[in-house]
Amino acid sequence: MHGLMQDRPLMISSLIEHAARFHPGTEIVSRLPEGGTHRTDWAGIRRAACQVANALEALGIRPTERVATLAWNSWRHLAMYFGVSGSGAVLHTVNPRLFPEQIAYIINHAEDQVLFFDTTFAPLVEKLAPQLKTVKAYVCMTAPEHMPSIDVPHLHCWDELVGGQSDAYTWPEFDERNASSLCYTSGTTGNPKGVLYSHRSTMLHTLMELAPDTFGISSRETVMLIVPMFHANGWGTPYAAAMVGAKLVFPGPHLDGQSVYELMRDERVTFSQGVPTVWLMLFQYLDANPQIDPRALGVKRIGIGGAAVSRGMLDRFEREFGAEVMQGWGMTETSPIGVISKLLPKHDGMSEEEQVKVKLKQGRGVWGVDLKIVDDEGKVQPWDGQAFGHLRVRGPWIASGYFKGEGGSPIDEEGFFSTGDVANIDPDGFLQLVDRAKDVxxxxxxxxxxxxxxxxxxxxxxxxxxxxxxxxxxxxxxxxxxxxxxxxxxxxxxxxxxxxxxxxxxxxxxxxxxxxxxxxxxxxxxxxxxxxxxxxxxxxxxxxxxx
Amino acid sequence: MHGLMQDRPLMISSLIEHAARFHPGTEIVSRLPEGGTHRTDWAGIRRAACQVANALEALGIRPTERVATLAWNSWRHLAMYFGVSGSGAVLHTVNPRLFPEQIAYIINHAEDQVLFFDTTFAPLVEKLAPQLKTVKAYVCMTAPEHMPSIDVPHLHCWDELVGGQSDAYTWPEFDERNASSLCYTSGTTGNPKGVLYSHRSTMLHTLMELAPDTFGISSRETVMLIVPMFHANGWGTPYAAAMVGAKLVFPGPHLDGQSVYELMRDERVTFSQGVPTVWLMLFQYLDANPQIDPRALGVKRIGIGGAAVSRGMLDRFEREFGAEVMQGWGMTETSPIGVISKLLPKHDGMSEEEQVKVKLKQGRGVWGVDLKIVDDEGKVQPWDGQAFGHLRVRGPWIASGYFKGEGGSPIDEEGFFSTGDVANIDPDGFLQLVDRAKDVxxxxxxxxxxxxxxxxxxxxxxxxxxxxxxxxxxxxxxxxxxxxxxxxxxxxxxxxxxxxxxxxxxxxxxxxxxxxxxxxxxxxxxxxxxxxxxxxxxxxxxxxxxx
Ligand SMILES: Nc1ncnc2c1ncn2[C@@H]1O[C@H](COP(=O)(O)OP(=O)(O)OP(=O)(O)O)[C@@H](O)[C@H]1O
Ligand SMILES: Nc1ncnc2c1ncn2[C@@H]1O[C@H](COP(=O)(O)OP(=O)(O)OP(=O)(O)O)[C@@H](O)[C@H]1O
Ligand SMILES: [Mg+2]
Ligand SMILES: [Mg+2]
Missing domain, CATH: 3.30.300.30 (ANL, C-terminal domain)
Structure with missing residues (x-):
C-alpha cells in the first residue's frame, strides 16, 4: 500500500525555480577571466539557465546527451549547472588541469556534443579540437569583444548564442533517476573514470549538505566557492546555495592569495570551501602582509577536503581568523560528501589537545553514508579507532559503477562501494584516513x-x-x-x-x-x-x- | 539514461540505525505518566524499536497493517515510530484529545489491528474497546506493576510483550513510496480525515527539517518535544533528531507550566517546539514565580506552529528568554512543514517594528513546498503582500488525497493541494494567514x-x-x-x-x-x-x- 503523498520527482530544475522565486535579489558575484567583477542575482541566474536550455535546443542537443565545460567558477558555469541538467541533458564538467591527452580522452569517452569554455582555455581548445570526435559546437563563455581568434569549427560566443535566446523555458519533468551530470575522477591512481550523477542523488546530497552537521548552509550565508565546479559538482554547493538562496561569490581563475583575500573582504564572505593548497597560498599572502588582521574578515567557517588538513592549518584558521574548520572526506564517487568532522557535545569538556585530535580526523558519518572497513579478505573490522581496513561506503549519493562500465563493478555483496582508501573508525564513528590502498x-x-x-x-x-x-x-x-x-x-x-x-x-x-x-x-x-x-x-x- | 548511483530506497529504519551507530550514548529522557523520569539513549531506542518489530511479528501483524497509539510523548512512543514503520506496518498515532466517538470512528476507519496506549488512557480504552471492530490486541505501554485492571480482551503489558522480545531484527527494504504512518486531521472544520505518509515523504521532510532555514536541528541540540507525537508526526522532529543524533526530552503528560519549566532547566534544553497554548501555560507559571530568570535556562530557539504567534509571545521569548522564535505554518496534510518565518539578511537593517511585522507572518517557503494563492475562480493572485486568496501547496511531502478517498480529491489541475486556508504572500515569499476559507x-x-x-x-x-x-x-x-x-x-x-x-x-x-x-x-x-x-x-x- 503506497502512502497518499504527492509523487513529485526530485529535479535539479526545482532548485533554480525556488531560488528565483524566494530569493530573486540575492547576489551572485563573479570575478571574470577577462578581468573585472560581474554581479547578477538568483533571478538573473534563472534567466540565464533558461537561455542555456533554449540554446541547447537550438543546437539540437537531446536529453541525456553530454554537454562539456572547461570553465572556472562563474555565474555562467552556475547557469549551466541548472540549464543543462534541468533540460534533461548531462553536464560534463571537465577538469582543465588534467593533461591535454587526458582531456581529449575524457571528452571523447563521454561523447560530449558541445564544449563550453572560458577564454583562458581558448589555446587549449584550439589544440584539442582536431582530436575531439563528437563535439559539434564550441561556445566561448564570454562577450563578443573578448572572443579569442582561434581556428575552431562551429565556434559561438556565449553572449550571442545564449544571450540571444528567450528566457522563457518550461523545465521538463522526468524520472529522477535520470543522469544529470558527469565528472571524472582526478586520475591519481590510474586513468580518470566517469562518475554519472542522477537528479535524485544530487538532490538528496544537496538536502543533506544543508544540515548543520554537514555544511549548514543557509539563506543568511555568503559562500565563496573556491573548490572548482569541475571537482565533484563543486562539492554540491552550487545546488545547496540555490536551495536556500545563499549569496555566492566566485573567484574565477584568480586563486592567488591576494585575490582570494580581497574577494573575501570585499564581499563579506561568511563561509568558504577549498582544498588545502589554496589555503596555503592565502597564508603565504598573509605572511607577506603582516599588517592584515584576518579576524576582521568576519569569516565564520572554512570547509576543507580532498586532502588532509594539517595541524598548522587548523590552528591558523581557528586562532587568526576566529573561524571554525570543517574537514570533510569524500571522492568524486561520493558526490562528494562522505564524512565531516564536527565535534560532538561529548567533546566539549575535553582538553584542547584532545579536541584537536578529533578535529584532525577526516570526520564523522552523516546520515545517508553507511561506512565499513574490511581486511584483505573482506572481514569487517571493529570501530575501535585502531584497526584499519579498506573503506567501503553505501548510500543514495554513492556511485554504483563508472561510465561505460570502466573498471568493472566496484560494489560488494552488501552493496558497498570500495573506495580504494584505507581508514580506521573510532567508537564515535569518526573516520581517520590511513592511506590509499594502492599506496599502503x-x-x-x-x-x-x-x-x-x-x-x-x-x-x-x-x-x-x-x-x-x-x-x-x-x-x-x-x-x-x-x-x-x-x-x-x-x-x-x-x-x-x-x-x-x-x-x-x-x-x-x-x-x-x-x-x-x-x-x-x-x-x-x-x-x-x-x-x-x-x-x-x-x-x-x-x-x-x-x- | 539513468545515472550510475546506488539505488537505495529511503527507509525510516535507516534513521534509527544511523542514530544507534553514530550516537549510541546520546540520551533520550522521558517523564512518565506513572511519575518519575526514564533515561535511555539512541542505542536503547534502537533495541526497543527492534523489540517492537519482533512483537508485531509475534502478534501476527503483516506489512501495511495499521498499529495505533493513544500515547504521550515518550521513549516507548519513539521506539514505535521506528519499530512499526521500519517493519513495514503503518503507525497510526491517534489524538487522545478527540471526543471518544471521534476516536472510535477513526480507529475503525483506519482498521487498526493493535492499540498501544498509555496508562492515562486505560479508562478510555476500556470504554471504547467494545466498539473497536478490528483491534485484535491491546498493549498498555507500561511496566507490570502499573498495569491497569481494566476489562479489555487480549490485553498485554509492554514490558512483558515487547520487553520480552529479542532485540535482533533485520529491517526489511521495500518501495520507499509505501505507507509509513497515518494521522487524522484535528477535525476543526469537519470530521477528521486520514493523511497517509510514505517512507519517501517522511525522509525528504526530515532532511529539509534539518536545514538552518527550517529548524536547523543538529547533534549538538537538546530538543524538548512538547508538540504531541500524535500531531502530524510530532512535526517530524522524532525523525530529525534520529537523523543527527540529537538529545530528546519528552514531557509525557506533564504539560503544565511548572513541569515544562523544570524539565527545560534540568535537561539544559536548547530548542523546544509546541503550539501557542502550551507556552501560555509556561508564561502563567513564570508570572506566578517572578524570581525565576528565564534567560538562565539557556534556551536558544522556540518553534511555534498550529496557530498564530501573538506579538506578546514573540516579545516575551525574545526579551525574557533571549530565544529566537521560529513560527511555522503547516497542516497534518503537509507533514507538517509548509513555511517557516526566518528573517533574511535584507531585514537586518530594518527597524525592530518592521522586523516584528515580518516575524509575525507565518513564514517563508522552504524548498520542496510550492505555494500559490488563487481567487474563487482559481485565478492566481500576485505576491504583493496585499492580495489574498485560497492557499494551495505542492511538493513531495504534501498529501495527494485522504485515506480511503475521504472528501474526494483535494488536488487541482497543476497538482496543488487545496489547504482550506486563505493567505497573502509578499514579494519575498513570506506567507500571512488571513483566515480559514470556511471562516472568512x-x-x-x-x-x-x-x-x-x-x-x-x-x-x-x-x-x-x-x-x-x-x-x-x-x-x-x-x-x-x-x-x-x-x-x-x-x-x-x-x-x-x-x-x-x-x-x-x-x-x-x-x-x-x-x-x-x-x-x-x-x-x-x-x-x-x-x-x-x-x-x-x-x-x-x-x-x-x-x-
Ligand atoms: N580530507 C581528506 N583527507 C585525506 N585525503 C582525502 C580527503 N578527502 C579526500 N581525500 C582523498 O581524495 C580521494 C578522492 O579524490 P578524487 O575523487 O578527486 O580523485 P582521486 O582518487 O585523487 O583520483 P583517481 O580516483 O582517479 O585515482 C579520496 O579517495 C582520498 O584518497
Ligand atoms: N502558524 C499558524 N498560524 C495560524 N494558523 C495556523 C498556523 N499553523 C497552522 N495553522 C492552522 O492549522 C491548520 C492545520 O491544523 P490541523 O492539520 O491540525 O487540522 P485542522 O485543520 O485544525 O482540522 P481539520 O482539517 O480536520 O478541519 C491549518 O490549516 C491552519 O488553519
Ligand atoms: Mg579515487
Ligand atoms: Mg485542516
Missing amino acids: IKSGGEWISSIDVENAASSHPGVAEAAVVGIAHPVWQERPLLIVVRRAGSQVSAEDLRAYLTERLAKWWLPDDVVFVDSLPHTATGKLLKTKLREQFKDYVASAKGA | IKSGGEWISSIDVENAASSHPGVAEAAVVGIAHPVWQERPLLIVVRRAGSQVSAEDLRAYLTERLAKWWLPDDVVFVDSLPHTATGKLLKTKLREQFKDYVASAKGA
Whole structure:
C-alpha cells in the first residue's frame, strides 16, 4: 500500500525555480577571466539557465546527451549547472588541469556534443579540437569583444548564442533517476573514470549538505566557492546555495592569495570551501602582509577536503581568523560528501589537545553514508579507532559503477562501494584516513601507512617534499623507500633522516632507504603521482637490512 | 539514461540505525505518566524499536497493517515510530484529545489491528474497546506493576510483550513510496480525515527539517518535544533528531507550566517546539514565580506552529528568554512543514517594528513546498503582500488525497493541494494567514478575515475570548457577528466594543452586532469550533444596519 503523498520527482530544475522565486535579489558575484567583477542575482541566474536550455535546443542537443565545460567558477558555469541538467541533458564538467591527452580522452569517452569554455582555455581548445570526435559546437563563455581568434569549427560566443535566446523555458519533468551530470575522477591512481550523477542523488546530497552537521548552509550565508565546479559538482554547493538562496561569490581563475583575500573582504564572505593548497597560498599572502588582521574578515567557517588538513592549518584558521574548520572526506564517487568532522557535545569538556585530535580526523558519518572497513579478505573490522581496513561506503549519493562500465563493478555483496582508501573508525564513528590502498606498504603481513611516514619526514626542516613507496623485499614482501626533495640550501643526509624518524615512528615503519631527487611527479591536480614513482623505483634494491 | 548511483530506497529504519551507530550514548529522557523520569539513549531506542518489530511479528501483524497509539510523548512512543514503520506496518498515532466517538470512528476507519496506549488512557480504552471492530490486541505501554485492571480482551503489558522480545531484527527494504504512518486531521472544520505518509515523504521532510532555514536541528541540540507525537508526526522532529543524533526530552503528560519549566532547566534544553497554548501555560507559571530568570535556562530557539504567534509571545521569548522564535505554518496534510518565518539578511537593517511585522507572518517557503494563492475562480493572485486568496501547496511531502478517498480529491489541475486556508504572500515569499476559507466572511463580494476581527476584539481588556462568524444578510450576503466572553468582572458593552473596534478596523469590517456568551465551543485540540457557532447563530438577525 503506497502512502497518499504527492509523487513529485526530485529535479535539479526545482532548485533554480525556488531560488528565483524566494530569493530573486540575492547576489551572485563573479570575478571574470577577462578581468573585472560581474554581479547578477538568483533571478538573473534563472534567466540565464533558461537561455542555456533554449540554446541547447537550438543546437539540437537531446536529453541525456553530454554537454562539456572547461570553465572556472562563474555565474555562467552556475547557469549551466541548472540549464543543462534541468533540460534533461548531462553536464560534463571537465577538469582543465588534467593533461591535454587526458582531456581529449575524457571528452571523447563521454561523447560530449558541445564544449563550453572560458577564454583562458581558448589555446587549449584550439589544440584539442582536431582530436575531439563528437563535439559539434564550441561556445566561448564570454562577450563578443573578448572572443579569442582561434581556428575552431562551429565556434559561438556565449553572449550571442545564449544571450540571444528567450528566457522563457518550461523545465521538463522526468524520472529522477535520470543522469544529470558527469565528472571524472582526478586520475591519481590510474586513468580518470566517469562518475554519472542522477537528479535524485544530487538532490538528496544537496538536502543533506544543508544540515548543520554537514555544511549548514543557509539563506543568511555568503559562500565563496573556491573548490572548482569541475571537482565533484563543486562539492554540491552550487545546488545547496540555490536551495536556500545563499549569496555566492566566485573567484574565477584568480586563486592567488591576494585575490582570494580581497574577494573575501570585499564581499563579506561568511563561509568558504577549498582544498588545502589554496589555503596555503592565502597564508603565504598573509605572511607577506603582516599588517592584515584576518579576524576582521568576519569569516565564520572554512570547509576543507580532498586532502588532509594539517595541524598548522587548523590552528591558523581557528586562532587568526576566529573561524571554525570543517574537514570533510569524500571522492568524486561520493558526490562528494562522505564524512565531516564536527565535534560532538561529548567533546566539549575535553582538553584542547584532545579536541584537536578529533578535529584532525577526516570526520564523522552523516546520515545517508553507511561506512565499513574490511581486511584483505573482506572481514569487517571493529570501530575501535585502531584497526584499519579498506573503506567501503553505501548510500543514495554513492556511485554504483563508472561510465561505460570502466573498471568493472566496484560494489560488494552488501552493496558497498570500495573506495580504494584505507581508514580506521573510532567508537564515535569518526573516520581517520590511513592511506590509499594502492599506496599502503605491506610488510610481513602488516600495513605501513605511506602518508604517516611522509608526514613525519616532511616535518624535518631540511625536507621540502617527501614521498614513500613500497619496494620489493625477499623476506618482508614490501619495505618503505623514502624519496626526498631537499629544501633549498639544506644538506640533510639519509642518516640524519633515519635518526629523526627513529624518534617518531615504530621501528618496523622506518624506511629501508632514503633517495634524494630534484623533484617529485604530481598529477594535474597536484597530488603525488605514486604510480609513476613506483614504476621508477620498481627495481630498486635497498642498501639497509630491513626491519 | 539513468545515472550510475546506488539505488537505495529511503527507509525510516535507516534513521534509527544511523542514530544507534553514530550516537549510541546520546540520551533520550522521558517523564512518565506513572511519575518519575526514564533515561535511555539512541542505542536503547534502537533495541526497543527492534523489540517492537519482533512483537508485531509475534502478534501476527503483516506489512501495511495499521498499529495505533493513544500515547504521550515518550521513549516507548519513539521506539514505535521506528519499530512499526521500519517493519513495514503503518503507525497510526491517534489524538487522545478527540471526543471518544471521534476516536472510535477513526480507529475503525483506519482498521487498526493493535492499540498501544498509555496508562492515562486505560479508562478510555476500556470504554471504547467494545466498539473497536478490528483491534485484535491491546498493549498498555507500561511496566507490570502499573498495569491497569481494566476489562479489555487480549490485553498485554509492554514490558512483558515487547520487553520480552529479542532485540535482533533485520529491517526489511521495500518501495520507499509505501505507507509509513497515518494521522487524522484535528477535525476543526469537519470530521477528521486520514493523511497517509510514505517512507519517501517522511525522509525528504526530515532532511529539509534539518536545514538552518527550517529548524536547523543538529547533534549538538537538546530538543524538548512538547508538540504531541500524535500531531502530524510530532512535526517530524522524532525523525530529525534520529537523523543527527540529537538529545530528546519528552514531557509525557506533564504539560503544565511548572513541569515544562523544570524539565527545560534540568535537561539544559536548547530548542523546544509546541503550539501557542502550551507556552501560555509556561508564561502563567513564570508570572506566578517572578524570581525565576528565564534567560538562565539557556534556551536558544522556540518553534511555534498550529496557530498564530501573538506579538506578546514573540516579545516575551525574545526579551525574557533571549530565544529566537521560529513560527511555522503547516497542516497534518503537509507533514507538517509548509513555511517557516526566518528573517533574511535584507531585514537586518530594518527597524525592530518592521522586523516584528515580518516575524509575525507565518513564514517563508522552504524548498520542496510550492505555494500559490488563487481567487474563487482559481485565478492566481500576485505576491504583493496585499492580495489574498485560497492557499494551495505542492511538493513531495504534501498529501495527494485522504485515506480511503475521504472528501474526494483535494488536488487541482497543476497538482496543488487545496489547504482550506486563505493567505497573502509578499514579494519575498513570506506567507500571512488571513483566515480559514470556511471562516472568512464574504460581504458584498469582498472578504473579511474573522481572525483579524477576533484579534482586534481580544485586545480589549474586558474581553476574555472572542469569536467572529458570518450571518446571512439580504444585501451584503454575509456580515460579521462578534461573539464575546467577558473577562471576569468586566462590564464591557456592545457599544464600548464597537467604539473600540472603530479605531482599529476598516468601517465595513465592523461587526454588525455583538453577542455576549458564557463560553465558546472548542475542538478537542483547543481550536474554536466555528462550525458549531455558525449552526447556533444561523438564524440570527442583526440589529444594526450593516456597512
Ligand atoms: N580530507 C581528506 N583527507 C585525506 N585525503 C582525502 C580527503 N578527502 C579526500 N581525500 C582523498 O581524495 C580521494 C578522492 O579524490 P578524487 O575523487 O578527486 O580523485 P582521486 O582518487 O585523487 O583520483 P583517481 O580516483 O582517479 O585515482 C579520496 O579517495 C582520498 O584518497
Ligand atoms: N502558524 C499558524 N498560524 C495560524 N494558523 C495556523 C498556523 N499553523 C497552522 N495553522 C492552522 O492549522 C491548520 C492545520 O491544523 P490541523 O492539520 O491540525 O487540522 P485542522 O485543520 O485544525 O482540522 P481539520 O482539517 O480536520 O478541519 C491549518 O490549516 C491552519 O488553519
Ligand atoms: Mg579515487
Ligand atoms: Mg485542516
